[in-house]
Amino acid sequence: MTGTADTAAGTSQRFTLDGSEELEAALQATCDRVREGVSAIIPATGLEGLLLAGGYGRGEGGVLRTPEGDRPYNDLEFYVFARGNRFLAERRFGPPLHELGERLSPEAGLEVEFKVLTAGHLRRSPTSMFYYDLVCAHRRLAGGEALLAGCEHHRDATRIPLHEATRLLMNRCSGLLFARERLDRAEGFEAADADFVGRNLAKARLAFGDVLLAANGLYHWSCRERHRRLGGLPLTGDLAWAAPLVQLHADGVEFKLKPVCSTESRPNLEEAHAALSALGGQLWLWLEQRRLGRSFASARDYALSPVNKCPEKAAWKNRLINARTFGVGTALAAGGTRYPRERLLNALALLLWEPSTLTDPTLQRAVQSALRSSGPGFPALMQAYRRLWERFN
Numbered sequence: 001m002t003g004t005a006d007t008a009a010g011t012s013q014r015f016t017l018d019g020s021e022e023l024e025a026a027l028q029a030t031c032d033r034v035r036e037g038v039s040a041i042i043p044a045t046g047l048e049g050l051l052l053a054g055g056y057g058r059g060e061g062g063v064l065r066t067p068e069g070d071r072p073y074n075d076l077e078f079y080v081f082a083r084g085n086r087f088l089a090e091r092r093f094g095p096p097l098h099e100l101g102e103r104l105s106p107e108a109g110l111e112v113e114f115k116v117l118t119a120g121h122l123r124r125s126p127t128s129m130f131y132y133d134l135v136c137a138h139r140r141l142a143g144g145e146a147l148l149a150g151c152e153h154h155r156d157a158t159r160i161p162l163h164e165a166t167r168l169l170m171n172r173c174s175g176l177l178f179a180r181e182r183l184d185r186a187e188g189f190e191a192a193d194a195d196f197v198g199r200n201l202a203k204a205r206l207a208f209g210d211v212l213l214a215a216n217g218l219y220h221w222s223c224r225e226r227h228r229r230l231g232g233l234p235l236t237g238d239l240a241w242a243a244p245l246v247q248l249h250a251d252g253v254e255f256k257l258k259p260v261c262s263t264e265s266r267p268n269l270e271e272a273h274a275a276l277s278a279l280g281g282q283l284w285l286w287l288e289q290r291r292l293g294r295s296f297a298s299a300r301d302y303a304l305s306p307v308n309k310c311p312e313k314a315a316w317k318n319r320l321i322n323a324r325t326f327g328v329g330t331a332l333a334a335g336g337t338r339y340p341r342e343r344l345l346n347a348l349a350l351l352l353w354e355p356s357t358l359t360d361p362t363l364q365r366a367v368q369s370a371l372r373s374s375g376p377g378f379p380a381l382m383q384a385y386r387r388l389w390e391r392f393n
Contacts (some may be wrong), residue, residue: 049143198262208254299353
């Protein structure tokens, strides 16, 4: 099933399901300022279109209830379609658009982000979860209806490859890893830490069900429709362990639409984190065994397996990426044909699901090698993990 929330500028489409009219007006005002700012940076002859993606672009943006009224919660993600070569457009317009986002974010009360695309690049690109969401549901602020002509393949959720589900799961489990870092800190656990941990737990609850759907060709751009579909998925037999994901997904949908700032204590969050991480580990092995056609007895077995975990990436391109990222020596070494995200997949499996990683010399060396870090402690490894994750998430 496909669908679209595509709407031309000036129509009555909402940004949220039930946010106040004041919130809707504030979001519309921000979009107006964005359109004006983008038009000042890119001349009319070079601007092909402007889309608001993400939850607010789909009409399912989060509404934070406060004593002062409804407030936005999610980021605003704008996609600027420029004419011509995408690389040159990014080089030319990326920096001023970044400055525009930094200028508008404080006034908007949330992060305003820009990405530069070209319609030609989108048409030529293979289907991904992200492009599916973007093409199927967005708010159009500039450009004609023909902007997305030729992008019909992005509207077919059954074409989303399994490695996209792995990427989603990697990112949300990385959030669990970052949350664990907060929970393990020796210093005081403050309100900001509780909110950070609670937010990442909620994102994982939603994503775990989404991963199951994507792996079965049932993903949908609407989180409410995804939950309906998840409820109809038979979770029996070898998927009986996944039955709790339905209620967790419901909790994730509730948080996405009506987020709250967590005030839970550290012990309560630790208990929830442990249970969710354990379930995530089961989902990880199930998905990766299905995707890679290999059996993995444990996270350790997975991380130490020599199987290529990013087979969809071309070896010659990987050498170039490794040379640019780590240097020529790494690119020419035995693992130079492997995509760098494989390092994250292996390190994440050990850091999140193998408690002996920091005491077992074999596992410690494996993580250090994957992250190119000589630091033996968890903080040093997390610093290296975050740096790599920011580039290849």
